[in-house]
Amino acid sequence: MTETAVITGAAGGIGEGVARLLTAAGVRCVVVDRDPKVEGVAAAIGGTAVVGDLTDPEVSRKAVDAAGDRVDFLVLNAGINCADKDPATLDLGRYQAVVGVNQHSVVYGLRAALPVMRRTGGGSIVVTASHAALKGVPQDPIYTMTKHAVIGLVRAFSGTLAAEGIRFSAVCPGLVDTPLTAGGRERFxxxxxxxxxxxxxxxxxxxxxxxAEPGTEVVLHPGRPVGRYVPAPLD
Known part of the structure; x- marks a missing residue:
């Protein structure tokens, strides 16, 4: 039986890369993004595109429906950064958009996909987090807040899902050369x-x-081997 994946934030960058790798391994991919370029990605890999704003939970439901009877893999990759550094002067519309994409859409994706994974006996989920999930990044405190929330969800929920045969993990890269960071590439x-x-x-x-084992937090640094972050025990 053909494996199926749903990948958010897949109009380019990391999400497109994941879709291409999975397709090459025989996985049928549903790629999701608010950017219509995702339709070109789907056409190139023989997948299915869902165009929509992931701050709307209905978009996640449509993506899971497009996957059909099973979702073997779920990659919750969509993310945006925030220009506001001081909550006192925060643009509320921009704040709500960032939290909506980076945090709420992760929950919406789980809400849509978990019933299917449970019905078919399991699956694997990866959230694209960041070094900002593991430490404070003063250059973008709102983004940092949302990524801390995502890693907290993985830590809180991965054990519960593991008991149901569903792996839930996070990948935490450092600075990545993607469309999200293109504006600062020369400066970096x-x-x-x-x-x-x-x-x-x-x-x-x-x-x-x-x-990966359930709850794994993979950490990526440029030019260094892939590592695993292990939170210190509180006791």
Whole structure:
């Protein structure tokens, strides 16, 4: 039986890379993004596109419906950053959009896909987090907040899902050369700040989908081996 994946934030960058790798391995992919370019990605890989804003839970439901009778893999990759650094001058519309994509859409994706995974006996889920999920990043505190929330969900829920045969993990890359960071690429290069490629992160996500233990937090640094973050015990 053909495996099926739903991948959000797949109009380019990491999400597109994941879709291409999974397709090459024989997986049928449903790719989701608010950018209509996702239709071109779907056409190139022989997959299915869902165009829509993931802050609307109905878009996640449509994506899961498009997958058909099973969802073997779910990659919750969609994300945006925030220009506001001071809550006192925060643009509320921009804030709600960032939280909606980075945080709420993860929950909406789980809400849509988990009933299907439970019905078919299991699956594997990876959330694209960030180094900002593991430490404070003052350059983007709102983004940092949302990624902390995502990693908290993985830590809180991965054990519960593991008992149902569903693996739930996170990949936490450093700075990645994607459309999201394109505006600062020259500045990063001039400052000598190394960047990961989207293909490196995509490969780590696919490996995590296939092989990682539930609750794994994969950490990626440019030019260094893939690692695993282990939270310190509170007791």
């Amino acid at each position: 290069q001039a400052a000598g700040i190394p960047m990961l490629t989207s293909d490196e992160v995509a490969a780590a996500i696919v490996d995590t989908l296939r092989m």
